[in-house]
Amino acid sequence: xxxxxxxxxxxxxxxxxxxxxxxxxxxxxxxxxxxxxxxxxxxxxxxxxxxxxxxxxxxxxxxxxxxxxxxxxxxxxxxxxxxxxxxxxxxxxxxxxxxxxxxxxxxxxxxxxxxxxxxxxxxxxxxxxxxxxxxxxxxxxxxxxxxxxxxxxxxxxxxxxxxxxxxxxxxxxxxxxxxxxxxxxxxxxx
Amino acid sequence: xxxxxxxxxxxxxxxxxxxxxxxxxxxxxxxxxxxxxxxxxxxxxxxxxxxxxxxxxxxxxxxxxxxxxxxxxxxxxxxxxxxxxxxxxxxxxxxxxxxxxxxxxxxxxxxxxxxxxxxxxxxxxxxxxxxxxxxxxxxxxxxxxxxxxxxxxxxxxxxxxxxxxxxxxxxxxxxxxxxxxxxxxxxxxx
Numbered sequence: 001x002x003x004x005x006x007x008x009x010x011x012x013x014x015x016x017x018x019x020x021x022x023x024x025x026x027x028x029x030x031x032x033x034x035x036x037x038x039x040x041x042x043x044x045x046x047x048x049x050x051x052x053x054x055x056x057x058x059x060x061x062x063x064x065x066x067x068x069x070x071x072x073x074x075x076x077x078x079x080x081x082x083x084x085x086x087x088x089x090x091x092x093x094x095x096x097x098x099x100x101x102x103x104x105x106x107x108x109x110x111x112x113x114x115x116x117x118x119x120x121x122x123x124x125x126x127x128x129x130x131x132x133x134x135x136x137x138x139x140x141x142x143x144x145x146x147x148x149x150x151x152x153x154x155x156x157x158x159x160x161x162x163x164x165x166x167x168x169x170x171x172x173x174x175x176x177x178x179x180x181x182x183x184x185x186x187x188x189x190x
Numbered sequence: 191x192x193x194x195x196x197x198x199x200x201x202x203x204x205x206x207x208x209x210x211x212x213x214x215x216x217x218x219x220x221x222x223x224x225x226x227x228x229x230x231x232x233x234x235x236x237x238x239x240x241x242x243x244x245x246x247x248x249x250x251x252x253x254x255x256x257x258x259x260x261x262x263x264x265x266x267x268x269x270x271x272x273x274x275x276x277x278x279x280x281x282x283x284x285x286x287x288x289x290x291x292x293x294x295x296x297x298x299x300x301x302x303x304x305x306x307x308x309x310x311x312x313x314x315x316x317x318x319x320x321x322x323x324x325x326x327x328x329x330x331x332x333x334x335x336x337x338x339x340x341x342x343x344x345x346x347x348x349x350x351x352x353x354x355x356x357x358x359x360x361x362x363x364x365x366x367x368x369x370x371x372x373x374x375x376x377x378x379x380x
Contacts, residue, residue: 066252067260
């Protein structure tokens with residue numbers, strides 16, 4: 001997706017060979033118009049499928065997932081990273097390790113909002129080692145839902161998450177796939 | 191906002207005299223079409239103002255704030271509840287106590303995304319005791335930004351947050367204002 005790649009090149013900050021900061025439009029400040037374009041691109045990529053539920057994880061997955069939901073008219077469910085007092089029981093749960101934050105969270109989704117009747121598309125902002133997506137897949141499998149595939153805004157293709165998912169036969173669509181962050185430069189695949 | 195009130199009456203679950211659960215469309219599952227309507231309603235309420243920045247807090251404020259941003263073409267900044275390794279310095283911070291979750295979080299916003307030039311509208315999903323909004327106001331004041339007002343999806347008007355803010359001269363627009371949750375029934379003001 002050229003618009004996204006241009007934005008990454010213009011505003012992304014390479015902090016190391018593995019860390020790209022895109023806080024100006026995705027992870028802290030959000031560019032709503034770009035999010036709408038991203039939602040439309042996900043809808044186009046998966047236009048051959050009927051999606052009944054979009055599954056993402058708080059917080060940075062919510063904006064792109066909600067814009068996709070607006071385009072295709074499907075509800076979004078975001079997995080929570082901690083249990084709150086009003087969301088205590090009746091949960092699917094899984095464990096997710098974040099290398100960026102160096103912590104392991106239990107993520108959970110209410111059983112009320114995922115069922116065996118659902119065709120689920122998983123959306124997330126970044127795909128690196130694939131930990132978050134694996135947790136969301138685990139939750140979808142607990143619900144016996146049908147997982148159509150995964151939509152990622154920015155894949156770090158030099159890390160193993162995308163490869164591991166694709167080797168399992170899972171469809172992964174990344175709107176920007178980064179080949180390298182070496183020497184402070186963003187290089188994309190293709 | 192009648193559409194929102196109808197949705198609350200249809201899908202909201204009154205868990206006690208103070209707790210209303212709207213996990214089916216706002217706090218866990220998100221209804222993107224309703225969020226778009228909510229964004230348009232906030233835009234209408236504040237159509238007399240020029241908004242340069244929408245300030246909210248993760249996670250449930252993100253969807254309505256981003257839809258407002260789409261309608262008016264303004265960026266959204268969401269305050270984070272914990273520091274991450276990629277968002278460590280250069281922050282405005284404040285403390286927010288959540289009565290629902292019974293915990294105090296430090297919330298923070300990067301200094302890169304709020305400035306004295308900004309006309310800020312604060313958006314949040316719920317207003318009860320006003321703790322989250324007070325934290326966001328504190329952050330906007332640290333940035334010396336101009337706060338236009340506050341937009342709330344659901345105000346619990348029987349709690350004191352809204353009154354305290356309005357007594358300070360802060361404009362608060364709530365799309366649904368709840369008078370009482372007694373006897374398991376949702377009763378609105380007006």
